Amino acid sequence: MQGYRVLVGVGGGIAAYKVCEVVSTLAKDGVQVRTVLTDAAQEFVTPLTFATLSRYPAYGDRDFWQPVHGRPLHIELGEWADIFLLAPLTANTLAKLAHGMADNLLTNTVLASTCPVLLAPAMNTDMWEQAAVQRNWQQVQQDSRYHTLAPGSGLLACDRVGAGRMAEPAEILPYVRSLLHTQGDRDLIGKHLLISAGGTREFLDPVRFIGNPSTGKMGIALAQAAHHRGAKVTLVYAPSTAIESVRAFGVRCIAVETAVEMRQAMLAHFSQADWTIMAAAVADVKPADYSPEKLSKSALPENLLLAPVPDIVAELASLKQPHQRLVGFAAQTGDIVTPAKEKLVRKQLDAIAANPIDQPNSGFGSDTNQAIFLDRHGRQHHIDQPCSKLTMAHQLLDFIHAMPKC
Structure with missing residues (x-):
């Protein structure tokens, strides 16, 4: 600043x-x-x-x-x-x-x-x-x-x-x-952005779940930035304490908890979206069995059986139309580029943001972030020093906006 x-x-x-x-x-x-x-x-x-x-x-x-x-x-x-x-x-x-x-x-x-x-x-x-x-x-x-x-x-x-x-x-x-x-440019007027945020929770019983540290701050920053640039925004969010900062000024907010609920909400709104950005940290697995009543400590299984959850971004990619753009996130440690490139191709994404979650002041829960953006045309954009998540959101929107149309 x-x-x-x-x-x-x-x-x-x-x-x-x-x-x-x-x-x-x-x-x-x-x-x-x-x-x-x-x-x-x-x-x-x-x-x-x-x-x-x-x-x-x-x-x-x-x-x-x-x-x-x-x-x-x-x-x-x-x-x-x-x-x-x-x-x-x-x-x-x-x-x-x-x-x-x-x-x-x-x-x-x-x-x-x-x-x-x-x-x-x-x-x-x-x-x-x-x-x-x-x-x-x-x-x-x-x-x-x-x-x-x-x-x-x-x-x-x-x-x-x-x-x-x-x-x-x-x-x-x-x-x-x-x-x-x-500088006041409303370059996203006429576009509808669908954004996911937060970390899903996969419940074993009413009080225990498999989750992750995501707070939803990155997805909320993307919703803010897009709204400020004139876009119509739908935000599908897993539990987040920061949601009121976007709900107040007209972003449509849809609350979910599990990966299944997030899949349903994303599919319901995907066809109307010009750009979809999957910033949520969606669980990969869930407990295979759910108890509707709280399990006593003695009743907890010694070996927790797991079942896969829907691959939301891959399913969205299979439904994507030529005019739509689909962008993912990859939270990584160590080498962040290689797995991000692999995910970009495997999931048929248009672009991906790779986050180094093992670096200070970056990743889950932080107010700042850093990343490398990659797209299917081979372009890269590096944010090598932590910046505010709102600043990173604007840079990602700039990166998507500048993507070749074909």
Whole structure:
């Protein structure tokens, strides 16, 4: 994230306190962050707070006419930014954006910039549901510059329960990072991606199962990245604690536990998918016998008989149409390329991501990852140092997008 520049516009609402975490996290990641506050925003959080968290001055309307290096401030800031985040976006500022109005430093800077703008509204439920506000919300979404995180529902600061709650930092930060990678390009509009995530569980009885350490973070990162790039996404996930980070903004999420359940869900949606990415760690075997009641310790078999589970990716490959792309994952130790190439050919995949799970900060459960991507045309792409799983997800989508069509 070193060297990127994010401009944050803060509106007047209690949700401004959440933006402190966003600014602090980006700054810790090495991003240059500058903030612009409306007069109303300064009633909730002081400019000093944001200046301290970002290590850069925070600007308000009192600074509007103070030149920077001899140039107007709104011009300088607008040209400086790679990404512009507006959070919380108030009904007042939304109306100004929808109609191209500019009467303060924040809105003038929006018009003086050309970078992608991410909007995260926050307001009372009755305000959000007003017809005029909804018209303005729909209108800004017609402008390709604007990317949007619709508010969620919950208990608001006014004690109302309903829509209007600003997206959480855990939703805002991945979107900002995606925009820094894509510069706002929605190159997957019109495509439907089917993605699997997590590790399946194969039960011996109601409390014991054969499983693996997969947390689903890689598959969820792929779903986030694809959604941010405009794709329609269906995510089939085995148990994962991170699923709410994608469910909240419109990714269709289908929960499964076993390999049989994952097979059923993947087959049900495969024909509608343009790209299918099998990031899940699916079990290879299951207990041959299942007890519907918990087995006592003395009743546990000394030798556990095992039975194979469906080979989901091979079955999908047999059904694949010429316009579809099927991508697998191979979690390996030691030499990761040789077995990945063999799996690529044997399973008739279009591409595969080979993960070195024996390397630090990579593989199961980690927030970072590294990999080698290979495709059936002989191309390779190496990620030799651990990066965030969202960054790796974008690089994999880039790799698939660049694949030859034949």
